[in-house]
Amino acid sequence: MARRKDSPQKAAMREMMRNYLKNNDISIKDSIDVNSIMRDMMSVLLEGALDEELDEELGYSKYDYQNKETDNSRNEHSSKTMHTSYGDMDVAIPRNRNGDYEPQLIKKYQNTVTQDMEEKILSMYAKGMTTGDIESHMRELYDIDISDSTISRITDKILPIVKEWQERPLEEVYAVVFMDAIHYHVRSEGRIVKRAVYIALGIDMNGKKDVLGMYVGENESAKFWLSIMNGLKNRGVEDILIACVDGLNGFPQAIEAVYPKTEIQQCIIHQIRNSTK
Incomplete structure (x- = not known):
């Protein structure tokens, strides 16, 4: 069966990936290699999206000083380790000079890329698993180390909701x-x-x-x-x-x-x- 014709976006991505593998002399032999590449791609995509988010916040793009209408500006980056299904990766989080910029794509206290991770933890907690059980389960299933205190902080989020329901x-x-x-x-x-x-x-x-x-x-x-x-x-x-x-x-x-x-x-x-x- 012939492969369906790529969309322009997918064709461009395919060509970019082909050049990336060729120019860096990378060969994919197993799933570990795939995870490594996916982790690098995800990091680049997130950092690019975060930079664009800061552009929107400041009202001008990098080096576009003609359209700058604020005394606020970029102030380098801070490194943050994110847990993903492909393994841990470091992401460069942009900062602004005033120090009041809070990224929306990756929240201040967020340390996982998987947005439904907290829902998974709450689901396990609701089924009667202890924080220790959840910690072990997350380590075995996702290769992510989450402390008892972090799990408790997540599960504690449902307490105000439960209290509000009980007192309605x-x-x-x-x-x-x-x-x-x-x-x-x-x-x-x-x-x-x-x-x-x-x-x-x-x-x-x-x-x-x-x-x-x-x-x-x-x-x-x-x-x-x-x-x-x-x-x-x-x-x-x-x-x-x-x-x-x-x-x-x-x-x-x-x-x-x-x-x-x-x-x-x-x-x-x-x-x-x-x-x-």
Whole structure:
């Protein structure tokens, strides 16, 4: 099958690469050679884009002093090591004389070229991996050394989002609220321990379902559920028509203490389970 005709841009790049390999007497024998070349190309592309970004910031290109309308100017470069899927590479970051230029292509504290790296870390963290597990995984998969403190800094970014979600205002009335706890074994301080995840799922008066909250405790208790009820009250829930719960001792009393008019309905699954004991 014949190769498709190159676009002008791709043809120019192909010719540039051919000349680069020929003039520098470079031969590609394996994937390590490919990685090395890709790393060099990426470095050149990033540095060129960063220089153009500073041109835009200053309002004139290098040596174009006729169009210079500012007392600010370029002030050499600083070196920064970036982690990439092709290995580590040094990138020359341009600086300005006033010292207030912050590149947008490579952020101030960014040290990886892969933009979705933090998302990968957050995903692993959400799946229950410890910072040590993530550090080892990143080293094995990407050959990148990321310290526990860096991983913690990344994962801590989700804490304000979680807190905002947990404290968001709710509807005044819910037709039904299902409340139950799921028990998990998790790793904590090097030990496997059991934790209870409390979940409140509400159906509003328009029939729309919404997770009202998720909370983690050492074990399921009516006292903890009482604190959750008070939390829902503080977030704007004035009444619950039906509360669907399991057979936990003291659970109905905890609900009635906050929502005395709520009808308590024991979950049919728990009723069947209890009847077979």
